[in-house]
Amino acid sequence: MYIERALREAFLRGSDYFPAMLLVGPRQVGKTTFLRHLSSSERKYVTLDNMLDRDFAKRDPAGFLERYGAPVLIDEIQYAPELLPYLKIAIDQARHDHAEKARNMFWLTGSQQFQMMKGVSESLAGRIGILEMLGLSQREMSSSATVPFLPDNEFLAGPRPMTTPELFERIFLGSFPGMVQGGSEQRELFYSSYVQTYLERDIRDLGSVGDLDRFFRFLRSVAARTAQLLNYAELSRDADISIATAKSWLSILEASNLVFLLEPYANNLTSRLVKSPKLYLLDTGLAAFLTQWPTAAVLETGAMSGAFFETWCLAEILKSYYNSGKTRPGLFFYRDKDMKEIDLLIEQNGRLYPVELKKTATPRRDDSRHFQVLRRFKKEIGMGAVVCMYPEVYPCGVDCRFIPAPLL
Incomplete structure (x- = not known):
């Protein structure tokens, strides 16, 4: 179908x-x-x-x-x-x-x-x-209208809220159409064949990659570090390659649209911001396969559940822009040397929209506490959001909302 x-x-x-x-x-x-x-x-x-x-x-x-x-x-x-x-x-x-x-x-x-x-x-x-084009979005699978995500959009709920275990089934399977329509029975075969095809065809065609075994280890290391700050030293150590090679190979993954680098937001007003981008392996099903999580239930309760939830949310938001024809969305993150962090900043029409991505069904107003640091940029601050597993859109202050992740 x-x-x-x-x-x-x-x-x-x-x-x-x-x-x-x-x-x-x-x-x-x-x-x-x-x-x-x-x-x-x-x-x-x-x-x-x-x-x-x-x-x-x-x-x-x-x-x-x-x-x-x-x-x-x-x-x-x-x-x-x-x-x-x-x-x-x-x-x-x-x-x-x-x-x-x-x-x-x-x-x-x-x-x-x-x-x-x-x-x-x-x-x-x-x-x-x-x-x-990336994999199928949640809105495509539910036949919902797609508009570029902003926290002040209208979010229409389905007949019933999606539970966290149900969402992690989606995260575990990933968003490739063949995987979505084929079901979990073919998951291992699908992803093992996918990786083999990618290595044997796309990567071998690039003369700059001579050792496919090391490149595979590098790919697994990238998957294990999804939603983390990019650290070339760690990636190069895991794959036993030089930092220069790690940079070259990551550019291949980025050019293949498998990896997205979320850049830090900064302007000339401050020099206290972390300058490394955050690394995301966009398809969570592929990332789960590469990091060898056996089931969705184990992934949901495992040490990387928060990173996979953040990756899935970021990918859904990115798809909403790509699917609207916007190939250069203004997406960033914020982190300073005082460890104040905002998972996602969306800059649209001169306005900043702060977004936190939290794998919790009981969010708190305090989850948006760092949004106030954006005042230093002297720009208009739009509606903020805490994207989470709360079952409905709900105000958490004058200028912030809880937004259920399944409605992205």
């Missing part, structure tokens, strides 16, 4: 404006299924996973585009960057012949951006719209 993706409207708006659209995201999040579902009958489809077509595209890009002319969906474009200059030529020719026809020509997907984005920016600047 196809689950309608919230990115639909943003993608179609972009396609009506740009001659080419590129959809990027990790493997298996549903990029191809989504675009084929949107495609009209006249749009051709070709995947560069097919070795014959990949060789054709690399060897004779002009001939490839002559065979698969616009409108066309080209899957896994990163395997043939040689096509990009020829896409530019085709777009410019269409603009010269008939400007109205130079829209909605090329739909492209890419599973990892590490080698691809330089060629896109050089060849197709001003001609291509780029959107990001």
